[in-house]
Each structure stands twice: as C-alpha cells, then as structure tokens.
Amino acid sequence: MENWLSWIYLQQEMIYIVALMILLGIEVIGRVPSVLHTPLMSGANAIHGVVIIGAIIVMGKAEPDNYLALSLGFLAIILGTLNVVGGFVVTDRMLEMFRKKKTDEKK
Amino acid sequence: MELSILSIIYIIGSITFIAGLKMLSDPAHARKGNLIAAGGMGLAIAGTIFLYETEGEKLHNHLWIFAGLAIGGIAGALAAKKVKMTAMPEMVSLFNGMGGACAALISIVEFDRLIKHPFAVSFDAPAALSGGSIAPELISMGHVLIILLGMAIGAISFSGSMVAWAKLNGKLNDYSFKGQHFLNLFILLLIIVGIGAMVLNITGGFHVDAHIEPLSIRVVTAAWIPWLFYGILFLSLAYGIQFVLPIGGADMPVVISLLNSFTGVAAACGGFLYDNKVMLTGGILVGAAGTLLTILMCKAMNRSLINVLVGSFGGQHAAGSAGAQEHGSFKEISVSDAAVVLRYASRVMIVPGYGLAVAQAQHVCHELEKLLTDKGVEVQYAIHPVAGRMPGHMNVLLAEADVSYDKLLEMEQANELFPATDAVLVLGANDVVNPAAKSDPSSPLYGMPILDVELAKMVIVNKRSMKPGYAGIENMLFFQPKTSMLFGDAKSVLQQLVSEIKTL
Numbered sequence: 090m091e092n093w094l095s096w097i098y099l100q101q102e103m104i105y106i107v108a109l110m111i112l113l114g115i116e117v118i119g120r121v122p123s124v125l126h127t128p129l130m131s132g133a134n135a136i137h138g139v140v141i142i143g144a145i146i147v148m149g150k151a152e153p154d155n156y157l158a159l160s161l162g163f164l165a166i167i168l169g170t171l172n173v174v175g176g177f178v179v180t181d182r183m184l185e186m187f188r189k190k191k192t193d194e195k196k
Numbered sequence: 197m198e199l200s201i202l203s204i205i206y207i208i209g210s211i212t213f214i215a216g217l218k219m220l221s222d223p224a225h226a227r228k229g230n231l232i233a234a235g236g237m238g239l240a241i242a243g244t245i246f247l248y249e250t251e252g253e254k255l256h257n258h259l260w261i262f263a264g265l266a267i268g269g270i271a272g273a274l275a276a277k278k279v280k281m282t283a284m285p286e287m288v289s290l291f292n293g294m295g296g297a298c299a300a301l302i303s304i305v306e307f308d309r310l311i312k313h314p315f316a317v318s319f320d321a322p323a324a325l326s327g328g329s330i331a332p333e334l335i336s337m338g339h340v341l342i343i344l345l346g347m348a349i350g351a352i353s354f355s356g357s358m359v360a361w362a363k364l365n366g367k368l369n370d371y372s373f374k375g376q377h378f379l380n381l382f383i384l385l386l387i388i389v390g391i392g393a394m395v396l397n398i399t400g401g402f403h404v405d406a407h408i409e410p411l412s413i414r415v416v417t418a419a420w421i422p423w424l425f426y427g428i429l430f431l432s433l434a435y436g437i438q439f440v441l442p443i444g445g446a447d448m449p450v451v452i453s454l455l456n457s458f459t460g461v462a463a464a465c466g467g468f469l470y471d472n473k474v475m476l477t478g479g480i481l482v483g484a485a486g487t488l489l490t491i492l493m494c495k496a497m498n499r500s501l502i503n504v505l506v507g508s509f510g511g512q513h514a515a516g517s518a519g520a521q522e523h524g525s526f527k528e529i530s531v532s533d534a535a536v537v538l539r540y541a542s543r544v545m546i547v548p549g550y551g552l553a554v555a556q557a558q559h560v561c562h563e564l565e566k567l568l569t570d571k572g573v574e575v576q577y578a579i580h581p582v583a584g585r586m587p588g589h590m591n592v593l594l595a596e597a598d599v600s601y602d603k604l605l606e607m608e609q610a611n612e613l614f615p616a617t618d619a620v621l622v623l624g625a626n627d628v629v630n631p632a633a634k635s636d637p638s639s640p641l642y643g644m645p646i647l648d649v650e651l652a653k654m655v656i657v658n659k660r661s662m663k664p665g666y667a668g669i670e671n672m673l674f675f676q677p678k679t680s681m682l683f684g685d686a687k688s689v690l691q692q693l694v695s696e697i698k699t700l
Contacts, residue, residue, distance in 0.1 A: 092399070096338030103468055107480050113214060114484030121221035126489065126581075126588035130453055131288050132220045132230050133485055136213050137459045138295050139237060139478035142244045143302040143466035148264070149248065149255025151305075158305045159257070163264050165301035170268025171275075172295035173241075177234040178276035179287055184227035186595040 128183040135176025141169030198247045203473075205243035210477040212236025217485060223601070240474045241265075281596050282553045285589065286364040289357045289452050292459050296353030299462035300429070303347035306469055307425055310335075310343065311417045339469075340398045344391045344425075346465030348432040353458040355436030360452055363440070372442035383435045390428045394421070449582055449589075450493045454501075457486025493582065526662070529680035531689065534656050535696035538564075541618035543574045545610065547647055548590045549583050551624010551659065555686035558597035561623065564694050565599065571697070576603050578610030578620075578647050580628035607647060614651040622649060622657040624686050630671045641669055655679045658689050 097104065121129050148162035212232050219229025248255050255261075272291070279287045362368040401418040443451055460482030467476030494501050529537075538544055546565065552558060565575045577599065583590045591604060605613070614620070622629055625647075632639040633646045649655050655678050662674070662681075673679055682689060 092337045096336045099336075100338065100468065103471070103473075103476055106473060106476055107464070110477055110480035111484040114217075114481045115488050117214065117217045117221065117481075118485040118488050122223070125220060125223060125226060125591075127284070127288075127592050128226060128230075128588070129217075129220050130456055130486070130489065130588075131284075132216065132233065133460070133482045133489075134288050134292050134295070134456050135230075136216070136233055136237070136478050137456070137463045137482040138291075139209075139213075139240065139475050140295055140299045140302070140459075140463035140466050142240060142472060142475050143463075143470060144264075144298055145241065145244050145261055146248060146250070146255065146470050146472075147302055147305045148257050148261050149245070150250055150253070151257060157308055159260070161301045161305050162257075163260055165298045165305075166261060166264030167268040167271075168294040168301070169298035170265050171272040172291045172298065173237055173272070174269045175272030175276040175287070175291040175294075177230060177237070178273050179279070179284065179291070180230045181227065181234075182276065183284065183592050184230055186592065 128180055131176060131180040131183060135173060135180055138169060138173030138176055141166065141173055144169045199249055202243050202247040205239055205247070206472070206474040209236040209240035209243075209474040212239075213474075213478050213481055217481060280556075281558075281593060282556060283365075284592065285448070285452065285584075286361050289361040289364065289455070292452070292456050293354045293357030293361065295459045296350045296357060296455070296462060298350070299459065299466055300347050300350030300354060300432075302466050302469070303343045303350065304429070307343050307347070310340070311421055335399055335402070337395050337398060341391070341395045342465050342468045344394060344428065346462050346469065347425075348387055348391065348428055349458050349465070350462035351429055351432035352436040352439075353455050353462060355433040356440045356451070356455050356458075357436075359437050359440040360448060360455065364448065368441075370442060376438070376442055380435065380438050383431055383438060387428055387431050387435060390424055390431065394424050394428070450490055453486055453490040453493060457483045457490060460484075460486055526674050526679070526681050529656060529682050531682065531692045532696050534680070534682050535693050535700060537619050537654060537656065538568060538573070538621065538693065539571060539697050539700045541573055543576075543613070543617045543619075544568060545576055545578050545605075545614065545617045545620045545649075545652065547578045547580070547583075547620060547622045547625050547629060547649060548594065549580075549623060549625020549628065550589075551626075551686050553584055553589065553593050554624065555688075557623065557685075557687035557690050558593045558599075560687055560690040560694065562594070562597040562599050564690055564697070565603070567694055567697055576605050576610070576613070578607070578614075578649075579604050580607055580625070580647050583625055583628050607645060611648050611651075614648050617652040618654065620649045620652040620655045622655065623690075624658060624660075626659070626671055627669065629673055630669060631673050632669065632671070635672075639669060649673070650676060650678060653678070656682050658682045658684065658686055660685060 118129070144162060144165035147158060148166055151158035151162055153159075213236060216229040216233025216236070219225040219232065222229075245255065245258065245261060275290075276287065359368065363370070398421070401421045403416045403418070405416050440451055440455075460479045462479070464476050464479030464483060467473065467479055491501060494503075546561065548558075548561070552561060565577075568575045577590075577594060579590050581588075584593070594604065595601075627633075627641060627644075629647050629649045630639075630641055631646070631650055633641040633644040636642060650673060655673070655676075657674060657679055659674075659681065661683065674681060
C-alpha cells in the first residue's frame with residue numbers, strides 16, 4: 090500500500106496531466122465533423138508516434154555492451170520513425186485533396 | 197540550462213499536438229494543423245537527441261540514432277507517398293502497428309534494465325548482508341505496472357494492426373470458430389492476472405546473495421520473473437491476433453480506431469517511464485480522442501464496444517445469412533436504360549461504397565455528376581458514416597476527384613431528401629443500405645442506422661455480382677420491385693453511363 094501511495098505521490102504531476110488530457114482529448118475531438126474522421130484518425134496516429142522519443146532515450150542511454158538495448162532500441166527507432174513520418178505524410182496527402190477542392194470552390 | 201530549454205521544447209510540442217488536433221477538426225485549417233503537429237514533433241525529437249540528460253549524462257550512440265531515424269524516415273515517407281488512396285486505411289493500420297511495436301520494445305528494454313539493476317535507490321549494505329529479500333521500497337510497483345501495461349498494450353496494438361492490415365489487403369480472410377470469444381476473454385483474463393500477479397509479487401522476486409568473506413553482493417532474480425514477463429508478451433501478441441481475426445468488414449474502422457487509441461495509451465506509458473511530459477500528453481490525447489472516436493463509430497453501428505472487443509460479429513453472421521436464404525428474384529437494368537433514368541430525373545442521389553474505391557471510379561463518378569448537373573439534374577452524394585473501410589473514407593475518395601464539399605450529404609440530411617429523390621445510384625455499397633438493419637431483428641446489422649434509399653422512387657444498384665457484402669449478409673433491398681441491378685465493375689459501368697448520357 091505504502092509502495093503505491095509513494096508512487097502516486099511521486100507521479101502526481103503526471104497523473105494531473107493524464108486527467109486533464111483525457112478531458113481535453115474528448116473536448117477537441119467532439120467537434121470534428123464526420124467528413125474529417127479518416128484524416129483525423131491518421132493525424133492522431135502520427136501524434137502517438139511521439140513514442141519515438143522513448144526509443145531515442147533507450148538507445149541514447151544504452152551502454153556499449155548492452156546488446157539487447159542497442160538492438161531493440163535501434164529497431165524501436167526505425168519503427169517509431171515509420172509511424173511519425175508515414176503518419177504525417179499520409180495525413181497531409183489526404184488533406185491536400187480537401188484543400189485543392191476548397192480553392193476550386195473559390196474559383 | 198539545456199534541460200530548461202528541453203522542457204520549453206516539450207511544452208511547445210504538447211501545445212502543437214493539442215492545437216494540431218483542434219485544427220484537424222476544421223476543413224479549412226486541417227492541413228495546417230497537421231503540419232503544426234508535425235513541426236512540434238520534429239522539434240521534440242531534435243530536442244531529445246541533443247539536450248536530453250539523465251543523471252547528469254547526455255545521450256550517446258548518436259550515430260545509431262540518426263541511422264535509425266534515416267531508415268525509418270525514408271521508408272515511411274516513400275511508403276506514404278506511394279500508397280494509393282484506396283489503400284489508405286491499410287497504411288494507417290500498418291503505421292499504427294509500428295508505433296505499438298515501438299512502445300512494446302521500449303518496455304522490454306526497460307524491463308531488462310529493471311531486473312538487472314533493481315535498485316533505483318542505493319540500498320544499505322548491512323540489511324542486504326543479512327541475506328533477506330530486498331526491502332519493498334526499492335522497487336516501485338507502479339513503475340513495474342507501467343512497464344507491463346506499455347508492453348502488453350503495445351503488443352496487442354502491434355499484432356492486431358498487422359492482422360487488420362493483412363485483412364484489408366486481402367492477404368487474410370475472416371477466420372472464426374466456435375467458442376472463439378470465450379478463448380479471447382480467457383486470454384485477456386490471463387494477461388490481466390499475469391500483470392496483477394507480477395506487480396503484486398515483484399518485491400519478493402529479488403534476493404540478495406551476499407557474503408562477507410570474500411565480500412560479494414549479488415542480486416538474484418527469481419526465475420519466474422522473466423518467464424512471466426515473456427509469457428505476458430506472448431499472450432498479448434496472441435490476443436491482438438485473436439481479437440481482430442474474426443471481425444468482419446463492417447467493424448474494421450472501429451477496430452483500427454480502437455487500436456489507434458491503444459497505441460496512444462502505450463505511448464503514454466513511455467511518458468510515465470521517462471517522466472516525459474510530451475510523450476504523456478501526446479499519448480493520452482490520442483488515447484482519449486481515439487476512444488471517443490471509437491465509441492462514436494460503435495454508436496453509428498448500434499454496437500457496444502465490449503461486443504466489438506470480444507469479436508462476436510463473426511460468430512453471429514453465419515446464423516444471419518443462413519436465415520435470409522428465402523429471397524425472390526431481382527431484375528436487371530441495361531446501361532442505356534439506366535442512363536435514361538438518370539438523365540430525366542430531377543434529383544439523383546449517389547450512394548458510394550467500397551466498390552467505388554476498389555474500382556478507383558471516383559473520377560468517372562465525378563464526371564457523371566458534372567454531366568448530369570450540366571443537363572439540369574440535381575446530383576448529390578449520400579455519405580454513410582461507415583461506408584467504405586474507414587469513417588470518412590468516401591469523403592477522402594471523392595475529395596480526390598475534386599467533388600465539391602457541399603454536394604456531400606451526411607446520413608441525416610440524405611435521409612430527409614430520399615422521398616423527394618427520383619433515382620438513387622448505389623455504387624458498390626451494400627451493408628449501409630441494407631433494410632434488414634431496420635426490419636429484421638435477427639440480422640447482425642439490426643439497429644444500425646442506414647441510408648433509406650428505398651424511400652426514393654427508383655434505386656439502381658451497381659455491384660459486380662449478387663454476392664453478399666463484406667459483412668456476409670444478404671441484402672433484401674436487391675429483391676425489391678423498386679430496385680434494378682446494374683452488374684459490372686463500377687468504373688466501366690460509369691464510363692458507359694457517361695458516354696450513353698452524352699448521346700441523349
């Protein structure tokens with residue numbers, strides 16, 4: 090019990106952020122029109138690619154003889170970058186089409 | 197100094213994620229929002245590489261980090277640039293799986309570090325020398341829980357996304373067997389019990405092997421710890437496969453959205469591990485938003501999330517289609533007759549579906565729409581929220597063909613207009629216009645809101661054959677007297693229609 094309480098105490102700032110972000114995430118998405126659902130899902134997909142930062146930290150603090158951390162960390166960086174770069178590029182491609190159509194309307 | 201700059205960078209990163217998601221909710225600013233979030237991400241990544249410090253030590257192995265970034269970046273950009281519009285849902289699923297795998301790998305490395313060096317705090321030698329187990333304060337149960345959650349959720353997201361990707365690709369078919377959902381529940385239960393058991397017993401899992409003469413202090417990790425850890429990893433991978441495998445097409449968008457929010461939560465676990473706020477905000481934001489999106493989609497289909505999670509759709513549809521065997525005959529219409537009907541209608545509603553996407557017929561479809569509009573016919577599109585394989589799939593597809601935004605009607609608007617519509621042209625849509633969703637309580641689709649195309653004066657359905665739709669359910673709409681079938685590939689049928697109408 091004490092173990093848990095001290096962990097919660099140490100992480101209280103993070104727990105605050107979690108609670109607020111849950112509410113914010115719901116609030117922000119609540120106003121998305123259904124036409125934008127696919128780009129939105131794709132954009133959100135790219136944002137959770139932020140996990141790449143964890144992979145960089147794993148790799149960056151791996152000792153030279155810790156082969157498990159080195160190899161898995163390297164793999165994690167490749168996969169995480171795929172998620173980030175691929176995600177943002179795909180989303181941009183989808184949205185590009187929305188914009189093209191917008192300018193057409195103005196003409 | 198550098199650490200303060202890094203924390204400012206992380207704050208900027210978090211704000212760009214929030215602002216980006218917010219702007220993605222508005223068609224006019226969506227693209228900018230995406231770019232802003234991407235910029236924030238780039239900044240956070242660069243800041244981490246150059247400024248991050250842990251216990252006064254900078255990160256090293258820069259060469260490896262840049263090599264990994266280069267490989268992943270080039271491969272990701274190429275794949276995303278080359279993918280066809282119709283294959284977009286698969287691609288999102290694939291990238292999502294990569295993120296999940298990344299989170300799982302981080303947890304595996306951190307777990308390995310934990311069992312090799314369980315002392316975050318230096319422990320006092322005399323207590324250790326007495327040979328007892330390590331004092332419970334030394335290992336935080338919360339920390340272990342976060343590692344396990346990140347690993348399990350990341351692994352489920354990875355294997356589930358891979359299955360979803362392969363299924364959308366056509367590489368894998370639906371596969372279900374009797375009692376599958378009980379097996380799924382059982383696996384899930386095992387994962388939860390495994391995680392619980394490990395967290396609660398972790399403090400007893402380490403023993404100190406200490407001798408005074410000669411002086412040696414060694415930490416011995418109980419053998420069950422790594423076994424249980426890799427057991428949970430294996431079960432999580434199996435669960436991801438098991439839970440996506442039996443789910444049919446109608447549920448695929450929900451599943452991808454759900455897995456997307458899973459990966460968000462797994463990324464947030466990484467934020468806890470490294471006390472990294474940008475990972476936490478990004479992950480939780482996506483986790484919450486993705487969950488809401490999933491629930492909205494479930495509601496649109498009148499399913500509960502639990503129902504989707506357990507994957508019971510596959511089990512039900514066998515019974516559903518068997519019950520609908522007795523059906524009448526259907527009538528066919530020729531292309532020239534269909535052309536006449538469309539040309540002389542005053543209002544035409546086009547209902548696009550996955551068939552349109554497969555045939556890549558969106559441009560011809562737009563051509564037909566322009567042609568009819570020029571001839572004085574009012575043409576609009578009725579978009580069902582789950583038409584295609586992803587919510588908004590049809591909007592993206594039609595946007596590619598430059599179809600004007602205000603011609604796309606949402607389901608409620610379209611349903612109001614159907615009674616005043618002369619002809620409905622259904623292009624490769626099936627389940628979203630199935631009246632069984634309203635009339636047949638035994639149908640698995642029962643309760644799902646549909647487009648009421650039967651209210652229109654005439655319905656022309658373009659399909660390649662009489663085979664049931666992706667969800668495997670017969671559609672009684674096709675056998676109604678109002679309905680005429682126009683068989684053929686959507687693209688060639690539309691091309692023929694366009695040339696026929698031009699001659700009228």
